[in-house]
Amino acid sequence: MPHLAVNEVRAKYGAHEVLRGINLTIEKGEIAALIGPSGSGKSTVLRALVGLTPITSGGVDIAGQSINYKSAAAVRGARDRMAIVFQQYNLFQNMTVMRNVTLAPTKIKGRAKGEVEAEAARLLDLVGLAHKHDAYPDQLSGGQQQRVAIARALALKPQILLLDEVTSALDPELVTEVLDTIRRLASEGMTMIIVSHEMAFVREVANKVVFMDSGEIIETGSPKEMFDNPKTERARDFFGKILRH
Numbered sequence: 001m002p003h004l005a006v007n008e009v010r011a012k013y014g015a016h017e018v019l020r021g022i023n024l025t026i027e028k029g030e031i032a033a034l035i036g037p038s039g040s041g042k043s044t045v046l047r048a049l050v051g052l053t054p055i056t057s058g059g060v061d062i063a064g065q066s067i068n069y070k071s072a073a074a075v076r077g078a079r080d081r082m083a084i085v086f087q088q089y090n091l092f093q094n095m096t097v098m099r100n101v102t103l104a105p106t107k108i109k110g111r112a113k114g115e116v117e118a119e120a121a122r123l124l125d126l127v128g129l130a131h132k133h134d135a136y137p138d139q140l141s142g143g144q145q146q147r148v149a150i151a152r153a154l155a156l157k158p159q160i161l162l163l164d165e166v167t168s169a170l171d172p173e174l175v176t177e178v179l180d181t182i183r184r185l186a187s188e189g190m191t192m193i194i195v196s197h198e199m200a201f202v203r204e205v206a207n208k209v210v211f212m213d214s215g216e217i218i219e220t221g222s223p224k225e226m227f228d229n230p231k232t233e234r235a236r237d238f239f240g241k242i243l244r245h
Ligand SMILES: Nc1ncnc2c1ncn2[C@@H]1O[C@H](COP(=O)(O)OP(=O)(O)OP(=O)(O)O)[C@@H](O)[C@H]1O
Pocket: 013, 018, 036, 037, 038, 039, 040, 041, 042, 043, 044, 045
């Protein structure tokens, strides 16, 4: 049984259907990369998983259980299991790095401060920010802030981490440190769905590459299959365009 199963999921914005029957499975420890042209629906897939964009039909199972997106409690449950990190990291500017990471586990989950702080320290170490506990976001680089956002998501102990173009707002020299953090998570066995334009990175780190276009999954395969020998015309066309520059 896959850890996550997305079955025939559809979603629309107004009259515009932006997900047109998405089927996707993710195994534990798997790293799936969603790629495809702008507007193809990659972010919407992630948003639908955590109930930020309502699905109009189809369903999502996690660990064999169907998520009832009509129930607020079930959506909260889904967000406990799947944490999403966006391109815009939205840290709380008036709080230290440590506080940003520990806020939700202590305030929302009601967990003990000492235990949460010890864990947060480990996570900040993992993302390479052990020395920045007491810094405020505006004292950090964009890459450092994005790594705090990743630590903050991990503090909720998600089973699956959803990363939506977490490097695309960063200056090129800061991209590497965030990619290194994701590599480290991968080596720890974290299950992830990554939306990324960093094709070399996708090729290196993903187990599965999912190519989307116009709200549909056109082709799925290993990085090697997808990059070296895509079967569909649309995937070939996409790779032809992006790999040329
Ligand atoms: N809040 C919204 N209201 C209306 N339409 C939206 C909204 N968000 C996204 N869309 C539309 O839904 C479609 C899918 O958008 P989505 O953001 O999922 O694409 P994407 O593949 O993530 O693109 P990009 O690579 O540019 O981030 C697009 O046609 C987009 O214009």
